Amino acid sequence: MKAMEILHTPVLVNEVLEKLNLKKGDTVVDCTVGEGGHSVEILKVIGPSGFLYGIDQDSEALKIAHKRLKNVGDNFFLVNDNFLNIKAIQKKYNIPAVNGILADLGISSLQLYYNRRGFSFIKNGPLDMRMSFHTELTAADVVNSFPENELADIIFKFGEEKLSRHIAKAIVDYRRRKKKIETTEELANIVANVYHRKRGKIHPATRTFQALRIFVNNEMGSLEMFLKDAPDILEQDARIAVISYHSLEDRVVKKAFREDKRLNRINKKVIRPLEEELLSNRRSRSAKLRVAERI
Ligand SMILES: C[S@@+](CC[C@H](N)C(=O)[O-])C[C@H]1O[C@@H](n2cnc3c(N)ncnc32)[C@H](O)[C@@H]1O
Incomplete structure (x- = not known):
């Protein structure tokens, strides 16, 4: 099977789009662009007058995202980096204050699919587990x-x-x-x-x-650093949405949003997928969405 045929099914798409409150012409950073599932939908909402920056530490995923995004528009730019460097990335590429940030944490179906990436206990492969080839x-x-x-x-x-x-x-x-x-x-x-x-x-x-x-992958360290820096690149009233998949991550996101003086929480109670999504996408079962707004 080719990579394009085993695309990751994005989780909580409607909820993310609704809560990010995006409009035509907005500038958005998808910090975990993966195979572009969320990014494609974001690009449709912000339209040709908007701009999407997509970050992922996995260069293989970015190649797929690029092909998919091209079918929607060319008003995007992809960066192969760790989202913990969000402020350095903003500076390097002259990114203005943005109208929305998304982070959909963890690994993608593509990373799990390839035996050679060594993430899966069901498929035999070398014990690797690196999301970035620079690690x-x-x-x-x-x-x-x-x-x-x-x-x-x-x-x-x-x-x-x-x-x-x-x-x-x-x-x-x-x-x-x-x-x-x-x-x-x-x-x-x-x-x-x-x-x-x-x-x-x-x-x-x-x-x-x-x-x-x-x-x-130093996932907890990267997440903490990202949550500390990401609010600084948000426009006033712009929102940040984070989807986590296990309690360790969710605890860190919950605490960061609650304690951050730059942010107002949009949902105090975590947003979970609806029954229909839970039944159709196994991966969504552990998903938790938290959203906050820049004051
Ligand atoms: C759940 S997938 C995202 C799927 C994507 N939203 C989609 O719909 O196709 C998570 C992605 O985040 C990337 N990732 C995880 N931690 C990262 C980090 N610290 N910096 C950059 N990318 C990261 C992984 O490489 C993976 O491609």
Whole structure:
């Protein structure tokens, strides 16, 4: 299957468009353009007189987004960078104060789809998990070189995994016996063996893979930095929307919006997908949208 055929289905599109309150001629930054699902819809709303800046740290995703956006208009510019650099990006490309910012966090279906990206515990591939090809540390580096207590801390902190200590011990035992853990399948099996028959609703490796992915990509650090800087590039009354997919992210977004003196929260209660979307798009099940407005 070609990449264009496995497009990511964007989540909470109507809710994002409605809450961002965009109009023709607006300038918007989509900080996680991915395969362009949200960006395409934003470009339609702001029309030819508007302008869209799209950021993503994954250059592969940007190539797909570029092709899709071209079908709607040419009033866009894509930047291959980490959104934590939002202020430097604004300066570098002379971006004016903007009328809307979107961040749709986490990984895309495309990243999960390719075995070679090493994000999936269901498909076998090299244990990589880097969203950006500029990142040096891979998940294999972490599981093969970090001491047991650090591995346990990462799996507990970023995966909220109760069996983190047992899993870290199993990883280190495996390393001693087999030298190196190289594939997603090897790691998934090590974790599954720790769980034995205590399987729950989700795959036993879900939390461990989430933890390693967050650590490898410094996802929490990038998010905190982004939330600190993003309000500075908003026009007065302009809005920022963030979609998160797990409680660690949502907690950080909730706290940042609540405590930021530059922002007013548009929704104090988190916005969740409607039943219809929950049924048609599995990925939407954990999605939470928070929106705030620049004072
Ligand atoms: C959920 S997907 C976005 C999907 C997109 N909204 C769409 O509809 O096609 C998340 C994207 O954010 C990117 N991403 C995650 N963290 C990032 C960061 N700190 N800086 C830049 N891009 C990031 C990932 O590479 C991925 O392509």
